[in-house]
Amino acid sequence: MISFIIRRLGIMALTMLCLTLVVFFLVNLEPNLRKLSISQTNMRATDAQIESWLVRNGYRDNFFVRYGQWLGVMQKQPIIDPETGEATPRFRFCDEPAEPHFSGVIQGDFGCSTRFKVPVAERLVPALQATGWLMFYVMLVMVPGALLVGIFAGMREGSRTDRSLSVASIASTATPEYVSGVIFTVIFASWLGILNGSAATATREGITFTNFTLPVMTMAIYGMGYIARMTRASMAEVMTAQYIRTARLKGLTFSSVVIKHALRNALIAPFTVIMLQFPWLLTGVVIVEAMFRYQGFGFTLVEAASNNDIDLLLACALVSVVVVLVTQLLSDVGYAFLNPRIRVS
Amino acid sequence: METLSTFEIVVQIIWRFWPVWAAMIIVGTLSYMYRDRLGLYGQLYDGGVGIAGLAFIGFWLFSALFAPIIAPFDPIGVVPILKNAVPGTIDPESGHAFLLGGDKLARDVFSRMVFGSQIVLIIAPAATAFALMVGITLGLPAGYYGGRVDNVLSFIANLVLAFPVILLFYLLVTPGITETPIPYTLAGLFFIFPVIFFVTLFYTRYQARPQFMWPAIAVTVVLGTWVWISLVSNDFIVQALRNNGLGFVGAFFDLPIFKIISIEPGQLNIFVAVVFASSPGVFRITRGLVMDIKTRDYVAAAQTRGESPWYIMLWEVLPNARGPLIVDACLRIGYTTILLGTLGYFGLGMPPESPDWGTAIKDGSQLLRLYVWPALVPAVALMSFVLGLNLLADALREESLKD
Secondary structure: OHHHHHHHHHHHHHHHHHHHHHHHHHHOOHHHHHHHHHHHOOOOOOHHHHHHHHHHOOOOOOHHHHHHHHHOOOOEOOEEOOOOOOEEOOOOOOOOOOOOEOOOOOOOOOOEEOOOOEEHHHHHHHHHHHHHHHHHHHHHHHHHHHHHHHHHHHHOOOOHHHHHHHHHHHHHHOOOHHHHHHHHHHHHHHHOOOOOOOOHHHHHHOOOHHHHHHHHHHHHHHHHHHHHHHHHHHHHHHHOOHHHHHHHHOOOOHHHHHHHHHHHHHOHHHHHHHHOHHHHHHHHHHHHHHHHOOOOHHHHHHHHHHOOOHHHHHHHHHHHHHHHHHHHHHHHHHHHHHOOOOOOO | OOEOOHHHHHHHHHHHOHHHHHHHHHHHHHHHHOHHHOHHHHHHHHOHHHHHHHHHHHHHHHHHHOHHHHOOOOOOOOOHHHOOOOOOEEOOOOOOEEOOOEOOOOOEHHHHHHHHHHHHHHHHHHHHHHHHHHHHHHHHHHHHHOHHHHHHHHHHHHHHHOOOHHHHHHHHOOHHHHHOOHHHHHHHHHHHHHHHHHHHHHHHHOOOOHHHHHHHHHHHHHHHHHHHHHHHOOHHHHHHHHHOOOHHHHHHHOOHHHHOOOOOHHHHHHHHHHHHHHHHHHHHHHHHHHHHHOOOHHHHHHHHHOOOHHHHHHHHHHHHOHHHHHHHHHHHHHHHHHHHHHHHHOOOOOOOOOOOHHHHHHHHHOOOOOOOHHHHHHHHHHHHHHHHHHHHHHHHHHHHHHO
16 A cells, blocks of 8 residues: 555656646746746837847756746846946736745745736735635535435436436536536526626625625536536446345335445445545536635636746646645545445556 | 517527438438338437437538538627627517527627627537547557667557646647747648558559559558648748748648648647547547457468458457447547536637637627626537437447347
């Protein structure tokens, strides 16, 4: 088990290295650098001005040197102003020591956001907290709801309940966030007027039922159908097993067979699916936060990407890749714990 | 301004769709009559779920085909007085009504919905087909050989899968990227897979009969190269080749024969991003299926006969993996539609006036509290199309479980 986890961690580190290198390459493409330079100097900058800005701030250094500096395995060099001979920071809103130093992701320095004009960590931490709350409520609604639907549908395969619940699950997987968001806003905010069509107030005044229900509902509905269908398949399979028949023949009631014998085995497979929903939720978070104007991780990612804020975008990419890889690891390890038939070698 | 009543709107919408109803009735009746002879497609007519799925898909398929007949207005045409008009407002000049209202730029929501289906129904199935080709061509050897081939390919697939889709899109579909060679390189890479696939297919099958094999391979290569160059070449590539001392290749790419079919750089970019995002999924499914099927007796029999590995993969394993792959392809077209909608919703890749459903939802949702229809109509359209595909996939899965 231990060696399995160590090997997985090694592959994870390699994956992270490869992915950040790819992202680093893509955000440093020529058109993106020009866009950044124009937004940081002025709209009517000449080619020479753009070029000199890029050279001055070190964007023209060797690609691998810069990646190493971002990672924290190469020293960051201070920028010496040729006129005064003094070291000046790259961006006036972030401090920088005047001597060469190691300061990259490994040292915990994520760099400087050019869009929000603050260090990346200062922007990213509150955003992640905000998204954490959103995710928490989504999971709170989605997981029990989906499991209940799946269990009721799979309990008696082929019954009328099963068929109607299955069609409902199929419909929910056909409703991406930007569709359900529009439909729910129209029904609950425009027509009935009981909920807020925007979660912007949640950032300032705290989460309430009226401003947070719509985003949570919108996100939960898309993932729910998928988990419910997996639970149903697993439940239906368990219900045909020999030991369930034995329990029924022993004279136990249907409800006690379902609760005591079937559920425990039927919930192993959905566990994996639920864990693997986290990466899926990341995309949902971006759409929902943009739609309901909630200032969390997704909102930050969109802002970073559309303004080519290199350091912030790299940090966002790192966070999402870590989320994906950690949930994959947890789902594998958890599955091995839950299912005694699986032995990891 | 005159407006129609709700009843008149419903009647007129139903009337507007008459070519669709006619086509659906003809195709549906014929298919239902001969369903015993139509194989898997015919079996779908046995259950309610299958018929419902086919109905939704048929509706949008024929809407896309007959869009110019159905839509009363130009999808990007503007009638200034009908800005944000309520559903059923009559345009005094042409006498036609804005059946589902006007959007914030005074365009007909109904016509945009109908024309939007064309974009979705071209890109989503085509991108899925390419993703299937890439995924299958790489998944077969990974599952069959295992070992190092499998390790390397699986690592790459997991790498792509670990990318959150939305981040991938923001990085790959930014406007600036069409000025770099990246989308064209990726497109060149993906578009070569169908050629490899079909050449191998014919080569392994007709090796004993060269009189069949060589013409088949020649046709595939010529046709494949023609389509490949047509899709990949554009002014940017020709210029880049000239600058790098490959002027003769550039001149060859510039020949008029390669201008018959072409694709906009923006759309090529979307296409590449969608194929890139969904082929690792196909790869994983194919790999799993092959690992299961290769333990069967008929594969062992073929191995004993001394068949080549690629013959076994393409002609013994692949036909037996078709059931789950068809179901997956069905779901994947739906998923691709959702991805296209996401791209449109974030304004990536598509031109801003494009009538596709994602862009329309984005435009409409800005004024959602005041005017409901510009966003609601494309949202319902997208949902119904994906629902149809999901229902069809479910019916197909049920059918394949019966055997």
